[in-house]
Amino acid sequence: MSSLTIPPPAALLRPLEVPNRYLFGPGPSNVPPRVLAAGGRPIIGHLHPEMYEIMNDIKKGIQYIFQTENNMTISMSGSGHAAMECAVFNTVEPGESVLVAVNGIWGERVAEIAERMGANVHRMVKTPGQLFSNTEIEQAMAKHKPVLFFLTHGESSAGLCHPMDGIGDICQKHNCLFLVDTVASMGAAPIFMDSQKIDILYTGSQKALNSPPGTAPISFNERACDKMFNRKTKPVSYLLDMTHLSNYWVHYHQLCSVYHHTGPVSGFFSLRESLAILAEKGLEESWRQHKELAAYLYKGLEDLGLTLFIRDKDLRLPSVTTIAIPKGYNWRELLVYMMKNHNMEMTGGLGPSIGMVMRIGLMGYNCKKSNADMALHALADALKNCKKSKV
Numbered sequence: 001m002s003s004l005t006i007p008p009p010a011a012l013l014r015p016l017e018v019p020n021r022y023l024f025g026p027g028p029s030n031v032p033p034r035v036l037a038a039g040g041r042p043i044i045g046h047l048h049p050e051m052y053e054i055m056n057d058i059k060k061g062i063q064y065i066f067q068t069e070n071n072m073t074i075s076m077s078g079s080g081h082a083a084m085e086c087a088v089f090n091t092v093e094p095g096e097s098v099l100v101a102v103n104g105i106w107g108e109r110v111a112e113i114a115e116r117m118g119a120n121v122h123r124m125v126k127t128p129g130q131l132f133s134n135t136e137i138e139q140a141m142a143k144h145k146p147v148l149f150f151l152t153h154g155e156s157s158a159g160l161c162h163p164m165d166g167i168g169d170i171c172q173k174h175n176c177l178f179l180v181d182t183v184a185s186m187g188a189a190p191i192f193m194d195s196q197k198i199d200i201l202y203t204g205s206q207k208a209l210n211s212p213p214g215t216a217p218i219s220f221n222e223r224a225c226d227k228m229f230n231r232k233t234k235p236v237s238y239l240l241d242m243t244h245l246s247n248y249w250v251h252y253h254q255l256c257s258v259y260h261h262t263g264p265v266s267g268f269f270s271l272r273e274s275l276a277i278l279a280e281k282g283l284e285e286s287w288r289q290h291k292e293l294a295a296y297l298y299k300g301l302e303d304l305g306l307t308l309f310i311r312d313k314d315l316r317l318p319s320v321t322t323i324a325i326p327k328g329y330n331w332r333e334l335l336v337y338m339m340k341n342h343n344m345e346m347t348g349g350l351g352p353s354i355g356m357v358m359r360i361g362l363m364g365y366n367c368k369k370s371n372a373d374m375a376l377h378a379l380a381d382a383l384k385n386c387k388k389s390k391v
């Protein structure tokens with residue numbers, strides 16, 4: 001008789017089933033075969049010399065897409081949230097003041113992360129999709145004297161691409177670090193970490209980079225390193241402590257194989273490949289393609305009688321387009337219809353934009369006219385077949 005009281009689960013005795021889907025939401029996006037294949041390579045040790053070569057390639061790739069010369073450039077082992085927490089946990093000490101621009105979910109998240117580690121958080125709040133002027137930012141900075149200011153470049157919950165010019169100068173003047181989230185915009189819209197004086201920049205793997213979820217590039221400049229390596233208290237997270245992560249990523253040649261944690265080996269293979277694709281294509285070409293396809297999509301959406309949520313087309317995030325929920329329709333019904341009949345994911349809003357928008361993401365590998373046509377066709381079909389209510 002078996003000594004086990006829990007039998008093997010029947011579910012695991014069936015083969016894994018994963019559907020093929022059009023991932024036209026705000027992420028994850030479809031992963032090109034080349035990137036999938038890279039992730040399927042044999043595992044090697046996370047401290048083997050070949051792995052360090054690959055990590056070095058990744059570092060160079062991140063420096064390229066971020067347009068930075070920062071040596072402290074690594075990939076987190078974790079999703080975009082790991083990078084958000086890493087940035088805040090390492091540069092802020094409990095009791096210090098943090099200023100957060102909230103115009104969608106991402107500011108809310110960072111504010112909460114900063115509160116959880118004991119920072120004194122000040123929120124500048126606007127409705128989803130609204131801009132912060134440099135004057136407003138500077139006034140709040142003068143008032144709250146933050147050590148860190150957070151702004152989202154590509155606000156994917158609202159579909160806004162926030163202007164960045166001049167803000168880095170304001171932060172320097174007020175001796176505040178400038179932290180920018182580019183998870184949804186990296187590779188799709190221009191950002192220049194060094195020349196825009198961004199002190200800490202991060203992104204994620206599964207949006208326009210088209211890697212599987214689970215890795216997140218991040219970079220710190222000298223000002224950020226000065227602050228985070230001269231702190232009095234240790235960061236609350238061992239896993240996300242940049243003292244350890246910098247030994248793992250940046251100083252490994254001197255220290256030779258220091259174990260901190262086991263990096264996601266397959267995830268790094270895939271990330272390297274998606275960075276290689278972007279390097280081959282060229283950043284400027286990638287920005288151009290996203291902008292051109294987005295313009296094509298806007299036209300198609302307007303032809304369907306839909307209204308784009310961000311009125312000023314120069315402020316729209318090219319990778320994630322938001323449409324106002326068409327009058328009289330239940331947005332959930334439209335989304336379910338497209339998933340069921342077209343095998344296609346689009347999404348509703350997120351956080352404060354729930355009930356305000358529907359979101360279509362066409363990024364990186366998915367940034368093709370044929371995909372925009374398919375998305376428009378599915379939407380047209382859903383609008384025709386989902387019953388319009390009286391309201």
Ligand SMILES: *Cc1c(COP(=O)(O)O)cnc(C)c1O
Binds near residue numbers: 079154157
């Ligand atoms: C998706 C997204 C994140 C979060 O990334 P995860 O990988 O889901 O943790 C953060 N910021 C923005 C702007 C995003 O679009």
